[in-house]
Amino acid sequence: MTGLIARELARYNIDITAISETHLSDSGQLCEPLGGYTYYWSGKSSTERAESGVGFAIRDKLACPLTELLKGISDRIITLRLHLASKKYLHLINVYAPTLPSPDEEKNKFYQDLRHVLRDIPSADKLLLLGDFNARVGNDFSAWNGVLGRQGIGKCNSNGLDLLTLCAEFELCLTNTYFRLPEKYKTTWMHPRSKHWHLLDYVIVWKKDLGDVLVTRAMRGAQGWTDHRLVRSKLKITLKAPRRASHKIPTKLSCQILANDQTMRAKLDEKFGVDGLLISESAPVDEQWSAYASRLRGCASEVLGKPQKKHQDWFDDSDPEIRKLINDFRTSLRTPDDNKRRAAHYNLKVKVRALKDSWWANKANEIQLYADTHQTGRFFESLKTIFGPRVGKIAPVYNKDKSCRLTQQSDILSRWAKHFNEILNPDHQTTDIPYIEALEDLPVEEQLADAPSYNEFISALAKLKNDKTAGLDNLPSELYEYGGPNIKKPLFALILRIWEYEMIPQDWKDACISKIYKGKGDISDCSSHRGISLLSAAGKVLAHIVNTCTVAEAPTQYTLSEASGSSISSGCVMAPDLSVLCSRHFESVPQLLGIFCAGLSATLRYIQLSRAHLRCPNAVLSLVL
Structure with missing residues (x-):
């Protein structure tokens, strides 16, 4: 469905769309790469029944340079702020108001929350309040001078009176009533019993900014599988040009x-x-x-080029048939016969559902075939097709003392940096120096100073894992593992030079930390996420070489035991073994110090910091971590 909506939005050249009644839980985002839009929403908690819900569909060229997160006030109000110029912003508020039969308490709470949001907007900024207000405001422009235009339609009801009162209080005007258009381009919803068309969806701005609105009208030909018509408003607004990144992000490779x-x-x-x-x-x-x-x-x-992105939506294989059905429906809108229009709309829904059911049946048979024939790779690839684009949860991040939530991207990035710095570099270290000094001295192993052989280099390449995200250099492990002699020999010569001069490239030391939500706890709390370090694949090759040498030379009494919960083959070294290896190799082979430290940063991924501080010298740990 998101792909169909993206297609219609692109056809009408719409940059930002307000969506109501999403019926989605919590807050999140979903990206349609081929559709060109990113969806954001805010709804009720996942423990409650999914009702109402509001969101935005933003064109990717606007979604990427956003400097602030969207803020979900409730399941009926969501806000977005766009940077226009220096110290000037455009505030977009999408709402879904309670219906006419809703309790008065629910209506009062909605308008109370909306008033609170409007009061926080600086008067110098621009405002765009839009959504489904479920209100009929009528055409009494003389009684509501400056709020209503001369082109209103219908009569006013109690919900419309609440909306007009709000607009008069904050000096807002309903742009739908200011343009002289045929009634079919004003109304947005048809009553199911009376078959009368009404205006319920509005685009509202400050009075002083009414001149920025070029036109607001309903688009009858838009098909979004909803009982409301699409309302498009053209505004004369210039957004601030996105700031160019200091470095160009390299594209992914089809390795x-x-x-x-x-x-x-x-x-x-x-x-x-x-x-x-x-x-x-x-x-x-x-x-x-x-x-x-x-x-x-x-x-x-x-x-190799870039990897080809496959559209994951069910209508991709039925694209020609769907386009033909939608074109037939648009043609029927030009006919005066209501029966033909209803028949075309019914035919569109029935045939699209039939295409969808057929696609699901074929996909189920395909997945079952992969399961029966033990084709694991294709089985999971088909499952990704079923689930479609990845849905990500988004929420503002708490500051350190959890007194407020951060929405600015710069503040959020700074908070994550401090959080991971506290985890990786704790302030309190309790090292038992006398115990470390009492450790038995180990014999010197002079052969550890010998440079690695080409066979050891090839063995280290074979240990690299495929389908892993590359580090900051954007060079996946497949390039080294499956590369020929022209690729491998220069890398081996570089490793020999590193071994000789004890100098490691900075790219091999740096890591990009990516946060992953644990799936439990408050998503706004940093402790509910874990960090994954993305390292250079070339640096991992050196780490495998060093790790193989040191672990192979370790005496049996200091190797990992089963009780420690790890094994040497897994590439893990626990704190007691780390202290022994450091005492043995660092004291005996000083020129290996820098290389071994680089290897530890890549291979000792599961070290328990609390235990390491009790057994290892601070000087060693500062180099390793």
Whole structure:
């Protein structure tokens, strides 16, 4: 359904759409990559029955540079703030008002919340209040001068009186009543019993900003599977140009085809080895790595290209049939015969549902076939198609003392940085120095200073896992694992140089921390998320080499036991073993210190910090962590 809505919005060239009655729980977002829109919503708690609900559909070019999160006031009010100019904003408020038979307490609470939101908006900013108010305001423009225009329709009811009172209080005007249009372009909803058309959906602005509104009218041809017509308002507003990022984010590479396509492997290796690396061997390590990474990224982008995104909505395979049905429905709107219009609308709904049911039946048979034939990869890929685009939960983040919620993107980023810094770099460390000094000295292992062999390098490459998100260099592990000699040998030479000069490229040390919601607890609380560090795949190769050497040389009395809950094969080293390895190798082979620390940052992922501080020197832990 979101794909169909995105198609209609793109056809009418709409940038921001207010959506009512979403019937979705909590707050979240959903992106339609091919549709070009991102959906945001606010609803009731997941423990309550999903009713009402409001949201926005924003074109991607506007959703990406948003500096503030959307704020869900309740399941009936959601707000959005767009940056127009220096210290000037456009406030958009989407509402879904209670219906006429609703209790007075519910109506009073709705308008009380709306008044509270309007009071917080600076008078210098622009306002766009829109949504389904379930109110008929009539055409008595003389009694409501400045609020109603001369082009109102129908009579006023009690909900309309509440809306007019609110507009008069805050000097607002209903733009739907200011443009001389045929009645069919004003009304938005037809009563199911009387078959009379009424105006219930409004676009409201400040009186002083009425000149910015070019036209507000109903679009009869829009098909959104709803009983309300789409209302489009054109405004004369210039948004602030998005600020360019200081660095261009590299595009993802289609590296999955390297796993099964020998031809693409040979082509990539040949492309990389045509010109070679145009840099001196005496250049610093960072410059050599930068030249190698940029060269490999450029060749991979040219040979492999970007991964193709598949549309995950059910109507993708039935696109020609759906377009034909919608065109027939639009044609019927031009006929004066009401029976033909109803028949065309009914035919549209019935056939689209039949296409949807057929797609689901075929997809179910396809998934069952994959399950019966044990094709696990295609089985899970089909499941992703069933579930469609990923739905993400969004919410403002609490500050440290949880006294308020942060909505500015810069404040949110700063809060996450402080949160992960407290986790990874705790202030309180209780290290038992006498115990560490009493540890038995281990014999010196001189062979650990020897540079790794090419076979050890190849073995480390084989330990890399596929289908993992790349680090900041955007070079997935498949490029190294399936690359040819022209790709592997320069990387091995770089590792030997790193081993010799004890200098590690900065890209191998840096990590991008991505937060993942645990699925429980308050989503606004930072402690309800866990962080995943995205590391450079080339740095993992060096880490595997170092880890293999140190763990292989560890004496049996200091290896991991089953009681510790981990095994050496899993790449984990617990705190007691870490202290022994540090005492043994750091004291015996000083030139390995920097390399081993880089390896630890990538391989010792499951170390328990509280136990590590009790067994390891602070100097060692500061290098490792």
